[in-house]
Amino acid sequence: MGGLSDDERQPLGGGKTAHNCGPSLLRVILIESVIYLLWAILEVVNVILKVLELMYRPFDACAGLLKPNDSPKHVVIVGASFGGLAAQRELAGRRDVKVTLIDFKSYFEYTPGVPPSPRAVPRPAVGSCVTPLLRSQHLPCTGTPLLREAFLPQRAHLQAAVLAQQGRRTPLPPC
Amino acid sequence: MLTLPPYEKNRVTAHGSQLLIGAMTGATEKAVVVQDAEGEEQQVKFDYLILAVGSAAC
Numbered sequence: 001m002g003g004l005s006d007d008e009r010q011p012l013g014g015g016k017t018a019h020n021c022g023p024s025l026l027r028v029i030l031i032e033s034v035i036y037l038l039w040a041i042l043e044v045v046n047v048i049l050k051v052l053e054l055m056y057r058p059f060d061a062c063a064g065l066l067k068p069n070d071s072p073k074h075v076v077i078v079g080a081s082f083g084g085l086a087a088q089r090e091l092a093g094r095r096d097v098k099v100t101l102i103d104f105k106s107y108f109e110y111t112p113g114v115p116p117s118p119r120a121v122p123r124p125a126v127g128s129c130v131t132p133l134l135r136s137q138h139l140p141c142t143g144t145p146l147l148r149e150a151f152l153p154q155r156a157h158l159q160a161a162v163l164a165q166q167g168r169r170t171p172l173p174p175c
Numbered sequence: 176m177l178t179l180p181p182y183e184k185n186r187v188t189a190h191g192s193q194l195l196i197g198a199m200t201g202a203t204e205k206a207v208v209v210q211d212a213e214g215e216e217q218q219v220k221f222d223y224l225i226l227a228v229g230s231a232a233c
Binding site: 074075076077078079080083084088091092093098099101104105106 | 207
């Protein structure tokens with residue numbers, strides 16, 4: 001009947017297992033070796049990082065000095081009249097700013113039709129002491145310089161710098 | 176004339192602002208000197224100073 005000879009008969013499964021057993025095992029061993037090598041490299045890197053962390057841990061306190069200071073800035077407003085109250089109103093509610101308003105009166109008073117006098121200082125001579133400080137730095141000195149500049153924070157900073165450049169306490173004469 | 180009721184000596188106003196009743200009698204580069212009604216002086220340190228003392232003759 002035309003049956004297959006012994007040479008033509010193939011075993012189930014392709015009949016190549018006997019010949020590919022060696023290369024397959026070698027491939028598996030190679031892949032596992034690569035995985036083990038990568039794992040070993042990662043372990044070495046981990047150890048190096050831990051050593052570096054232990055080395056630089058004492059410098060963490062110094063690194064904190066480079067961080068920005070989150071403490072609120074203290075803004076002092078001298079004068080609680082129109083300009084001072086407007087500046088306080090602009091700065092109120094901000095978390096990065098602590099505002100202190102200074103005035104010699106405990107109330108706000110405004111008489112329409114009468115030009116307001118300097119309120120933040122009780123003595124007339126004090127106002128004449130503040131004005132030369134601004135004039136010496138060539139700040140614009142128009143009709144109402146202090147009231148106008150109270151609305152401008154950079155001007156306020158400039159005014160603080162003017163006081164800083166004095167380098168000493170500026171005594172104000174008695175009346 | 177519009178007059179508001181008086182405040183206490185030191186009063187924390189709305190939004191956390193502090194009202195200090197006194198006269199500025201001096202200033203340094205870091206603080207202003209404030210004299211209260213009893214004549215007691217205290218230094219108020221500042222990072223920024225806003226002078227809003229009103230108009231003055233130039």
